[in-house]
Amino acid sequence: MTNRQKLIAAILLFLGVFSLGVAGFKYFGGPEATLLDSIYMTAITISTIGYGEAIDLRHNPTARVFTIFFIILSLGSIAFAVSSITAFIVEGELKDIIRRRKMDKEISRLKDHYIVCGSDETAQTVIQELLLTRRKFVVIEPSREKLEKLQSLGHFPYIEGEPSEDEILLKAGIKQARGILLSLPSDELNLYVTLTARSLNPRLRIVSKGIDLKSHAKMKKAGADSVISPTFIGGMRMVSEMIRPSVTTFLDMMLRDKEKVxxxxxxxxxxxxxxxxxxxxxxxxxxxxxxxxxxxxxxxxxxxxxxxxxxxxxxxxxxxxxxxxxxxxxxxxxxxx
Missing domain, CATH: 3.30.70.1450 (Regulator of K+ conductance, C-terminal domain)
Known part of the structure; x- marks a missing residue:
C-alpha cells in the first residue's frame, strides 16, 4: 500500500470511528440526547480533552463499557492517521502533488510550443537543443523513472503518460502547439502517434524518427511533415568528418558552446x-x-x-x-x- 493509499485509508477510518461514536452516544444517551450532544461527546472522547459530559453516563454501565472500547479504538485510529500523514509529507508525496499541480498550470498556459514524445538518446538531444535555444516545450513519457533521469538535463514541464492517448496529447496542449517531435521506441508507435496528432491538430508540424527507411513513406502518408533516420544522419556525419573536417568542427563549435549559443x-x-x-x-x-x-x-x-x-x-x-x-x-x- 502506497503512502497516498494509507492516507486515504486513515481518513476513511477516522470518519468511520467518528460516525460510530456519534451513533453510540446517541443510542446510549436515550431520547434526551441530541445529535449535537452526541457529536460533542465523540469529539471530546477522541481528543481526550475531557470537558464536561453533555450526556450523563454515570448510571449506565453499558454506556461506560462502550466508552472504554471507543477510547481504545480512537487512539488506534489517531495513531494510524498521524503515522500516515507523517509518511505522506516526509516522503515527499505532498510535495510531488503540489509540484505536479504547478506544472499542470504551466503546461496549460503554453502556446506555440513544442511537444517531445520519448526519452531515448535522440529525445535527450532534442530536449538539450530546445533548452539551449530557449524554446517552450513539454515532454511526454510513460515511465516515471525515465522522466526523473531526464530532469538532469534541466528544468522543463513534463507529463507522465502514453503519448498515443488523445487525453494525454490534449493535456500537453497539442491544439495550441507549433509542432511535435516523435522519438518513441518503434516505428509502429511513431506512426500511430503521427495519425493521432494529425487528427487532433491538422496545422501541427510533425517530425518523427524513422528507424526503418521503408517506414518513412508510410509516416509521411500518415501526416508526418518530416521523417529523420538516425542511421542516415550518422552516415552523413561520418563522411563529412572525412571530406570536410573543418566544416564539421565549425558546426560542432556552434552546437556545443553553451556560453555563446x-x-x-x-x-x-x-x-x-x-x-x-x-x-x-x-x-x-x-x-x-x-x-x-x-x-x-x-x-x-x-x-x-x-x-x-x-x-x-x-x-x-x-x-x-x-x-x-x-x-x-x-x-x-x-x-x-
Missing amino acids: LRVEEVTVKADSKLVGQTLQESRLKERSDILLVAIKKAASGEYQFNPPGDYVITAGDVLIFIGSPEAVQNLEKITA
Whole structure:
C-alpha cells in the first residue's frame, strides 16, 4: 500500500470511528440526547480533552463499557492517521502533488510550443537543443523513472503518460502547439502517434524518427511533415568528418558552446510586418551585427535565394534564414511580426 493509499485509508477510518461514536452516544444517551450532544461527546472522547459530559453516563454501565472500547479504538485510529500523514509529507508525496499541480498550470498556459514524445538518446538531444535555444516545450513519457533521469538535463514541464492517448496529447496542449517531435521506441508507435496528432491538430508540424527507411513513406502518408533516420544522419556525419573536417568542427563549435549559443535559424515575415515592401538595404538586416543573413526562401516560388543582394524586395511569407543567437531570434521575430 502506497503512502497516498494509507492516507486515504486513515481518513476513511477516522470518519468511520467518528460516525460510530456519534451513533453510540446517541443510542446510549436515550431520547434526551441530541445529535449535537452526541457529536460533542465523540469529539471530546477522541481528543481526550475531557470537558464536561453533555450526556450523563454515570448510571449506565453499558454506556461506560462502550466508552472504554471507543477510547481504545480512537487512539488506534489517531495513531494510524498521524503515522500516515507523517509518511505522506516526509516522503515527499505532498510535495510531488503540489509540484505536479504547478506544472499542470504551466503546461496549460503554453502556446506555440513544442511537444517531445520519448526519452531515448535522440529525445535527450532534442530536449538539450530546445533548452539551449530557449524554446517552450513539454515532454511526454510513460515511465516515471525515465522522466526523473531526464530532469538532469534541466528544468522543463513534463507529463507522465502514453503519448498515443488523445487525453494525454490534449493535456500537453497539442491544439495550441507549433509542432511535435516523435522519438518513441518503434516505428509502429511513431506512426500511430503521427495519425493521432494529425487528427487532433491538422496545422501541427510533425517530425518523427524513422528507424526503418521503408517506414518513412508510410509516416509521411500518415501526416508526418518530416521523417529523420538516425542511421542516415550518422552516415552523413561520418563522411563529412572525412571530406570536410573543418566544416564539421565549425558546426560542432556552434552546437556545443553553451556560453555563446549560435544556430542557423529561420523567421517568417508576417503580412503586417514593417519589413514588407522594403529592400534588404532599406531594412538594414545585412548590417546587423547580431545576425548573419544566409538565404531567403521566397514566398511566391518556394525557391531559395542564397546570399540575397541588397536590392532584394522583402514580401510577406518570405522566410529569412540566418545565423544568430536565441536573443537575436527573439529580436528579429518582433520586427517580422
